Amino acid sequence: xxxxxxxxxxxxxxxxxxxxxxxGVFIGTLIGVLPGIGPVGAMSLLLPATFSVSxxxxxxxxxxxxxxxxxxxxxxxxxxxxxxxxxxxxxxxxGYQMARKGRAGPALGMAALGSFIAGxxxxxxxxxxxxxxxxxxxxxxxxxxxxxxxxxxIVLTFLTQGSMYKALMMALFGxxxxxxxxxxxxxxxxxxxxxxxxxxxxGIVPLMMGLFGVSEILMNIEQPLKRKIYGAKxxxxxxxxxxxxxxxxxxxxxTVIGFFLGILPGGGAVLASFVSYAIEKRVSKYPEKFGTGVxxxxxxxxxxxxxxxxxxxxxxxxxxxxPNVVMAVLFGGLLIHGIQPGPLLxxxxxxxxxxxxMSMYVGNLMLLALNLPLIGMWVKxxxxxxxxxxxLILLFCLIGVYSVNNSVLDIYLMIxxxxxxxxxxxxxxxxxxxxxxxxxxxxxxxxxxQSLNISGGSFFIFFSRPISLVCxxxxxxxxAFQIYSYVRKKxxxxxxx
Amino acid sequence: xxxxxxxxxxxxxxxxxxxxxxxxxxxxxxIHNPGSGLIPFGVAAILGLMSIGLLLKGLSGSSGASPRNKxxxxxxxxxxGLTLCGLVGYGGAFHFLGFRLSTFFLMLxxxxxxxxxxxxxxxxxxxxxxxxxxxxFVVWLRCPFPAGPLGI
Numbered sequence: 001x002x003x004x005x006x007x008x009x010x011x012x013x014x015x016x017x018x019x020x021x022x023x024g025v026f027i028g029t030l031i032g033v034l035p036g037i038g039p040v041g042a043m044s045l046l047l048p049a050t051f052s053v054s055x056x057x058x059x060x061x062x063x064x065x066x067x068x069x070x071x072x073x074x075x076x077x078x079x080x081x082x083x084x085x086x087x088x089x090x091x092x093x094x095g096y097q098m099a100r101k102g103r104a105g106p107a108l109g110m111a112a113l114g115s116f117i118a119g120x121x122x123x124x125x126x127x128x129x130x131x132x133x134x135x136x137x138x139x140x141x142x143x144x145x146x147x148x149x150x151x152x153x154i155v156l157t158f159l160t161q162g163s164m165y166k167a168l169m170m171a172l173f174g175x176x177x178x179x180x181x182x183x184x185x186x187x188x189x190x191x192x193x194x195x196x197x198x199x200x201x202x203g204i205v206p207l208m209m210g211l212f213g214v215s216e217i218l219m220n221i222e223q224p225l226k227r228k229i230y231g232a233k234x235x236x237x238x239x240x241x242x243x244x245x246x247x248x249x250x251x252x253x254x255t256v257i258g259f260f261l262g263i264l265p266g267g268g269a270v271l272a273s274f275v276s277y278a279i280e281k282r283v284s285k286y287p288e289k290f291g292t293g294v295x296x297x298x299x300x301x302x303x304x305x306x307x308x309x310x311x312x313x314x315x316x317x318x319x320x321x322x323p324n325v326v327m328a329v330l331f332g333g334l335l336i337h338g339i340q341p342g343p344l345l346x347x348x349x350x351x352x353x354x355x356x357x358m359s360m361y362v363g364n365l366m367l368l369a370l371n372l373p374l375i376g377m378w379v380k381x382x383x384x385x386x387x388x389x390x391x392l393i394l395l396f397c398l399i400g401v402y403s404v405n406n407s408v409l410d411i412y413l414m415i416x417x418x419x420x421x422x423x424x425x426x427x428x429x430x431x432x433x434x435x436x437x438x439x440x441x442x443x444x445x446x447x448x449x450q451s452l453n454i455s456g457g458s459f460f461i462f463f464s465r466p467i468s469l470v471c472x473x474x475x476x477x478x479x480a481f482q483i484y485s486y487v488r489k490k491x492x493x494x495x496x497x
Numbered sequence: 498x499x500x501x502x503x504x505x506x507x508x509x510x511x512x513x514x515x516x517x518x519x520x521x522x523x524x525x526x527x528i529h530n531p532g533s534g535l536i537p538f539g540v541a542a543i544l545g546l547m548s549i550g551l552l553l554k555g556l557s558g559s560s561g562a563s564p565r566n567k568x569x570x571x572x573x574x575x576x577x578g579l580t581l582c583g584l585v586g587y588g589g590a591f592h593f594l595g596f597r598l599s600t601f602f603l604m605l606x607x608x609x610x611x612x613x614x615x616x617x618x619x620x621x622x623x624x625x626x627x628x629x630x631x632x633x634f635v636v637w638l639r640c641p642f643p644a645g646p647l648g649i
Contacts, residue, residue, distance in 0.1 A: 387612030411588040457529030
């Protein structure tokens, strides 16, 4: 492994890759700070800009956007009480209260340092887990892959905040969208309505930008965000010894929780931050004080979301299965660059895998520098009125989506998915299951058809192999649990009225 | 939310029915060698059944005070309409007017029309944005954007 670590370090420290890494973490922090566009939108937006970049540079930059956004998201949570990122929602509870008590500095400092520690530990875990997992995955066949993807989708729908019933419907809708284009087995056009540009399917960029970028902006312009920025000068960014004593276990617990939840299909930074906050509150000696400005309430979720951001690369890079929507965009980015994520990635492209891993260490260091000394700059950016910001974001979406294929149809598709995403938010439908299902759809169909070919048409193939059996048992267990909960009226699966 | 569940269920039912018909036309093949339409048909059928479930749930019981007005009253139709018109218009005018002019007009509409900023600020930001976007995307990244009939 040592030779690979050296190779990765060499790749990560190349000046051009350092530039892409810095660009990625800078943009990530920026979009984390700015409410209105998340990492999914930003990564989709920048995907076309990476076409002229080497695959490793492109992936380093896009990864940097993701984990950079986790850092930046905490800034708005603490100073404005508006989460820049979904994974920073829970940080608002104690972070903003700390700022009101004049402790914005230690809150920001602990968020950045906790994130750094968690991110770094998580990368070590990534290095040691991804390699053996990829080796094991070489023995996976179509039934295992199909079962794993089913599990990922079901877990995601199970973990959505709203109704699981609606989330499942959205997952099915996403799978249907993934069928548009040429059938991979027979080359028959499906659901293209004679439009040549749809032969390759609906592009990932217009879909993601529409669902997560345009729809978010449409939501924000009708209800302008009332941002009351913490006005006092921020001082004393480094937490004192007392803060560290209180937070050391919170950071470690957050790291462990985040790491494992990040690996799980359907999990990710959002879930990790909520779970770690809940656990921290449960183990605390003074749970009643949570929500009033307790520093552990900042340290635990911020550590967890960063650990999860790094560990969610494991299933993508070792199994080729994106565990969440952000990884789905990265998956699309790898495919566009001609790289097939999966067990063979580490063997065939060690420069990419180890280069990206080692760049994460560098990126974490850069983020520490960006988030502590330059905090004043981010606060100033927060003061730019939204009426100026949103036209710029929309323009970048339009230009970005057009430049993928130089197609105006992509612009219209993005607007269409923007409207669909907007209505989904209004009607309490989650866009994440749709997006992940859309990305997984071609792989799911391929592995299902291959499995049926192998088994001579028998679905028992999914229950006759240990890994697929375990996954299917979990899938059915989760579905059965939901139905049972509905019948017992404990947690309705249909939306509550 | 009941009334919206009905709308959503109706849309998804129609979508799934349409998909089922198209998938049927593609051919099912056999279970051990599925054709192009078999799996889309299966997925659409499950979605259709679930949509009918949502529809029945939405139609059953009393709806009480309709939340419809609340959700729609929060909507700013003017801003939404202007923004969407701007986006669709941008797509339509992109090849006709060219990248720079269409971008300039879009920014005028979004900053001045939707954002209701002062005219001088709208003009300055719009011009500045066009110049920056031109240098970033056309000069630096060499994106092949249409110049428009006037070449500007």
